[in-house]
Amino acid sequence: QQKISQLKLFGRFSSAYINIMLLKNNFLLGLLLCIKISSSTVVVRKKASLSKNTATLTRSGGFSFPSFRKQQVTPTKEEDVSVSNYWYAVLHNWLYFLSLGLCIPTLPRVIASVVNEDGSTQVSARSSRIGGDVEGVDKLLTFLGVGALGALSDVVGRKIMIAIGALGYAMTIALxxxxxxxxxxxxxxxxxxxxxxxxxxxxxxAYVVDSVQDPEKRAIAVGIFQGLSVGGAFIVGFPLAGILSNKNLAPRRPMMLACVLQIFNALLALLWTPExxxxxxxxxxxxxxxFIRTDGNPVAALKRLFGKNADIILRAAAQAYTFAWFANxxxxxxxxxxxxxxxxxxxxQSGPLLVxxxxxxxxxxxxxxxxxxxxLSIQLGALIFALGYASIGIFARTNSTYFFFSIMICGLGAIVVPALTALVATRASDTERGAVLGALQTLQELCGAFAYPIYGRVLAAALQESSKVPTAAPFYLASACLLITLALAKLKHLGQDETKQKSSF
Structure with missing residues (x-):
């Protein structure tokens, strides 16, 4: 409970400071504030079971790795695995998403420089269409293969697959x-x-789950893992991409750093991280x-959500989630x-707003x-999210201030996604909850395989000369999808039986 309350405090302070500093384009000061806040407010009490050679969080030093001695994690019935070992997973995932945060703001310009006949980095109709198609291929293959790769880690171990994931992304960036x-x-x-x-x-x-055997500690560890390794990486990556790709530096510079980071990430996994x-x-x-033939393939995963044997409310929640995630x-x-x-x-300019x-x-x-x-979170979230998207085209077509407030409205309405996720988790049985949530991630990748090409082509159509399609057409489409989510939630009374239950958020 103390950890959770301190992490919430960290979220409040960091949000306030970053809103003030990063939106003023003071990237370096905003970045220093992020580091200072994370190192001074997240405090983990020292426990006797923590080894001196494992990663710990301290008040004054943030992440601390006092020893490079290789350790083999071997769970036994008598002794639980040290909770501190999951920080290796946090580190590797943080480095991965840091590289992703460096690439997201700059990759469209790199694609434009390849696609445009004059080699310019300005977005064009053709670069928008091809960029969407390229990402769609990525999401489709991830949809088809992520379950098999996860199952393969059960055979060969986690660290080798972490290294493969890092090297694969490094090779992607290099290409x-x-x-x-x-x-x-x-x-x-x-x-x-x-x-x-x-x-x-x-x-x-999976590394986090391996490292923390106690169910209560495991839930806390997974929450910390997702918050710090993903959100914390983007907080640093987006502003850093803006700094490295300023007027005097090429837009490819942040991606070069991202590639080097993933090579370093792979070497850490192979040479230092314990199994x-x-x-x-x-x-x-x-x-x-x-397992892959029966339950570990994407078709079997989707059957858990949409199959005839699925719970009726679970199936309806998955349908609503499909439209909500597509809009997101x-x-x-x-x-x-x-x-x-x-x-x-x-x-x-775009990096700080993404943060x-x-x-x-x-x-x-x-x-x-x-x-x-x-x-109420599902219905109100879908409505606010839809209004936020619609306001981008209605009020913020040329005014950046109105656009900022429209994006803030979208951020408030985005509660519909975690609310539907919580509903799906609640409706799943205890023995299948993990598999159902894994199926939800599979559904996300499938939505991405369609969403990226569709949104990219809609924007490309708007950018054609003499086109009557509004530039904000992708956001209008997303708004329509959220209204479908709202209609499904109202018709199926999604979340009604769970309104008295407090969410774990």
């Missing part, structure tokens, strides 16, 4: 950087590599192949291209869902 004018095939090859090796988050999550899965707990290869991906897909076309923003949005998505659900309950 993207090596692409030059009109070499579009290389962009698709790069995302094929990325989709075929994308398993970092899933395997790192969390002991030999006696590993799955035989034949058993893994049988509009920001991921066209945000950087949209602000470049409409406001002329580069990574320096603020990420913080809102991390902090707001923790307070709103528990206060309003699932039913």
């Amino acid at each position: 993207q950087l090596s692409a030059r004018r009109n070499n579009i095939k290389l962009l698709f090859i790069a995302d094929v590599v990325d989709g075929a090796t994308s398993c970092m988050n899933a395997v790192s999550s 969390s899965l002991s030999q006696k707990n590993r799955r035989p290869l034949a058993s893994m192949l049988s 991906l509009a920001l991921n897909t066209v945000f950087v291209n949209y602000v470049n076309v409409v406001f002329g923003w580069g990574p320096q 603020v949005v990420g913080l809102m998505l991390a902090v707001v659900p923790r307070f709103a869902v528990s206060r309003f309950g699932l039913e």
Whole structure:
């Protein structure tokens, strides 16, 4: 409880400071404030069971790795695995998403420089369409393969798969950087590599579960893992991308750093990180192949959500989640291209706003869902999110201030996504909850495989000369999807039976 309250305090302070400092384009000071807050407010009490050679969080030093001695984690019945070992997973996932945060604001410009005939980095109709198609290939392959890669980590161990995920992303970035004018095939090859090796988050999550045997401590550890390794990485990555890609530096510079970080990440995994899965707990290869054929494939995962044997409310919640997640991906897909076309923003301007949005998505659900309950959070969230998207096209077509407030409205309405996730988890049985939540992640990748090409092509249609399609058309489409979510929630009374239950957010 003390850890949770301190993490909430960290979220409040960091959100306030970053809103003030980063939106003033004072990136360095904002970044220093993030580091100072994280090192001074997150305090973990020292316990006798923590080894001196494992990573710990301290008040004055933040992350501390006092020893490089290799340790083998072997769970036994008598002695639980040290809780501190999951910080290795936090570190690897943080480095991975730090690289992703460096690439997100700058990759559309790199794609534009490859696609545009004149080699310019300005977003065009063609670069928007191809960028969406490239990401769609990535998401499709991730949808098809992430379950198998996760199952493979049960056979060969976690650290080797963490290294493969890091090296795969490094190779992806290297291919993207090596692409030059009109070499579009290389962009698709790069995302094929990325989709075929994308398993970092899933395997790192499994590492956390391996390292913490106590169920109560495990829940806290997973929450800390997701918050720090994903949100914390983006807080640093987005502003840093803006700094490195300023007027005097090429937009490829942040991606170069991202590639180096992933090579370093892979070497750390291979040479230093202890294995969390002991030999006696590993799955035989034949058993893994049988699992993939029966339950470990994407079709079987989707059947858990939409199959005839699924709970009726669970099935309805999954249907609503499909439209909500598809709408949520509009920001991921066209945000950087949209602000470049409409406001002329580069990574320096878009990066800080992405940080603020990420913080809102991390902090707001923790307070709103528990206060309003699932039913109201789903319905009110879908409505506010839809209004936020619609207001981008109605009020913020040329005014950046109105656009900022529209994005803030979207951030408030995004509580619909974690609220539906909580509903799905609540309706699943105790024995299948993990599998159902894994199926939900599979559904996310499938939505991405369609959303990226569709939103990219809609924006491309708007950017054509003499086009009557509004530039904000992708956001109008997302708003319509959220209204479908709202209709399903009202018709199926989603969350009504759980309104008296307090969410774990």
